[in-house]
Amino acid sequence: MNLLIVGSDKVFAIENIYVKYLKEKHNVTLFSAQSIFYDYYYKKGIVHKVLFKLGLSNIYRKINRQLVETVKAVKPDAVWVFKGMEIFPETLKWMKSQNIKLVNYNPDNPFIFTGKGSGNANVSKSIGLYDLHFTYNHEIKAQLRKECDAIIEDLPFGFEISESLFNEAQKQAEINKLCFLGNPDKDRAALLNTIAASGIPLDVFGNDWSNFITGSNVTIHEPVYADELWMTLRRYRVQLNMMRVHNMDSHNMRTFEIPGIGGIQLAPATTEHNVFFKQGEDIFLYKTPEDCIEQVKKILALTPQEANAVRLAAREKSIAKNYSYRDRAFSAAQKIEEIL
Secondary structure (H helix, E strand, C coil), X not given: CXXXXXXXXXXXXXXXXXXXXXXXXXXEEEXXXXXXXXXXXXXXXXXXXXXXXXXXXXXXXXXXXXXXXHHHHHCCCEEEEECCCCCCHHHHHHHHHCCCEEEEECCCCCCCCCCCCCCCHHHHHHHHHCCXXXXXXXXXXHHHHHHCCCEXXXXXXXXXXXXXXXXXXXXXXXXXXXXXXCCCCHHHHHHHHHHHHCCCCEEEECCCHHHCCCCCCEEEECCCCHHHHHHHHHHEEEEECCCCHHHCCCCCHHHHHHHHCCCCEEEECCHHHHHHCCECCCEEEECCHHHHHHHHHHHHCCCHHHHHHHHHHHHHHHHHCCCEHHHHHHHXXXXXXHHX
């Protein structure tokens, strides 16, 4: 299969993982539409930002011209667009006229935009143009079926951890505290402040948390990235997970990252969490803030042997059920090949 992926080449981009594994079996080219936009948007201070916000920038037109030229050169069987904020519907229509199959995967919600980076009119107007939509969310899947005639397939998030990093992470001494990794918003802060008020010791990693959370038993740390993120996920007794408005009954990246590194996860009792894992065996689930506090106390009171059993079960489930991004990539490739 000759596949062109449209997305980002930035280190944080999920598509990089798919490119890496799909190249093992297919001819894959990455067109970094989002990276071209970001490199423009953040260049020359606020000048480019102001031009773009006023509608005076031609950066999207430039990106679409470059994409058309790339398609002509690569001659792909399929084009897989990640999100697609930079891509005009007219460009997708042109690709369809070239008998190219179009695939979309939106790691956010294509119907709920929670910020300037989560979606725009290009995303909304292009939904009906794709031949195949991947989605991580069962509610989005149902809505996509109402909005378009495309094939809709599940593509949950996953984990990407080397065996050597996993082995190094599990050598760490455990910190018997509750931990949360992520940046603040008012909903996250509300739950964490409730937990802190109960007296539970809490470590928080992220930007600007001092403006959102208080308490003598709260320790705020700078955000962690790359290997240190994985080491932190494994080091603490409890890793708290919280959903945002675009995936309230679904799952997120932490859903698989925490068990993938052998962490103990406390997450909302969503429909999908109950499908992927088993309460009390390889995950702990909460329904209310009060329930969350009781679950934290329960996990902190586990013996080291009991805690290690949960860690082992979470890791083994993640491997046995093919929750890694390598498995996700090969599954997605199979679905794309089926529409060709």
